[in-house]
Amino acid sequence: MSQYHRACVPIAGVMAALVGGGVLAIYVFSMFAKQIALDFEWSRSTVAFGATVFSLMNGIGAVFLGRAMDKWGMKRTTLIMIAIFGLSLCSLSLIPASVPIYLTVFAIIGFSGAAATIYPYSLAISAWFDQSRGLMIGIMNVGTGIGGILLPLVAAYMLANYGWREGYVVIGILAFLLPCIALVWLLKLPDDFEADRKRLQASHAQQSIWQLFVESRQLKILMLGIFLVAFATLGFLSQLAIIVGDKQLGPLEIAGVMSAASLASTVSRFATGVAMDYIPARFVAAFLFLLASAGIWFVTAHDSYLMLVIGGALLGIGLGAEADVMTFMTSRYFELHKFGSVIGLLHLMFTWGGAAGIYLLSMSFDAFGNYIYASYAFMAVVAIGVMCLLSLGPYKFPPAPKQKASA
CATH class of the missing domain: 1.20.1250.20 (MFS general substrate transporter like domains)
Structure with missing residues (x-):
């Protein structure tokens, strides 16, 4: 059974990386930004400032996530933050043309999006793999590149056929669903690793x-x-x-x-x-x-x-x-x-x-x-x-x- 869990870790990482926060912030946001500016009658710099807020809060969220993983465990912490991340992405479909509300939502997306990175899964890979650790991290991180190719296509389809609001609902669901499946059904840390963490x-x-x-x-x-x-x-x-x-x-x-x-x-x-x-x-x-x-x-x-x-x-x-x-x-x-x-x-x-x-x-x-x-x-x-x-x-x-x- 331990070999099964070991083999599932990089697969879980790839699934999560497909809808990682960096992919959504760079590729998906760039697809929706122009239409958001037109609908709200905002300047492009105002819309783009949401991405800046995302980046700043993402760094702060990563510090919190990292400490919380060490203290309370990786899976519990990551699941909670991923749920907030997905919900906040979906909530963009409901926001009015209010700059403070827009930036507040992006601040929440950025903070919780720290969990939508390869870092929690890199910890699991490091716990399971030693000699081939770099290879497994590399395989997992390819998911980010694939996500950068696929998610803009999803975003473009939604924008052309429904709109950016509906597009963020679909993206938010994917951003929660794939990591949730990976964390709940595929990813497991070694028993001795978790025992040592709890002891410390x-x-x-x-x-x-x-x-x-x-x-x-x-x-x-x-x-x-x-x-x-x-x-x-x-x-x-x-x-x-x-x-x-x-x-x-x-x-x-x-x-x-x-x-x-x-x-x-x-x-x-x-x-x-x-x-x-x-x-x-x-x-x-x-x-x-x-x-x-x-x-x-x-x-x-x-x-x-x-x-x-x-x-x-x-x-x-x-x-x-x-x-x-x-x-x-x-x-x-x-x-x-x-x-x-x-x-x-x-x-x-x-x-x-x-x-x-x-x-x-x-x-x-x-x-x-x-x-x-x-x-x-x-x-x-x-x-x-x-x-x-x-x-x-x-x-x-x-x-x-x-x-x-x-x-």
């Missing part, structure tokens, strides 16, 4: 988040490195279509660059996981994030379509690697019973770093009339982030040595 909780032996931050050199380095890399890669990628469009490319060519980024991101999610089973994660991360930095250069310094496609693909590789890197490094540098607390802080850095990068890149364009200066600054930021990750040193909790077959 009963003995009050768990550190507070502040204690963990103060006492752990690796945590501070990881937080800074993730913040810097997300600042540059997310910030630049968010404006990629606009930057490419400024180079006098047509809509189909712009879509080609964005598709290259999306496809590369999906492939990177799997390849990164596999690579980390054989190569120390800090080296894998450094290589991939430097590729993303090269992508910024390709897009900034070139006008030819081929070079822009290459640049978009390199950026997608870096972005696709980030979730794998965060979850895998957390499991190798920290005890699994601290996984939730650590990954919550890292996700906070990821979302807030990305939000800061998006804002400052836009500010740079307003100040200078181009993205050149900010782009080269972003490349330097990635380099500093890479140096942070390289300074982490060897794993504190490396894979157990492989047992040699007896003669």
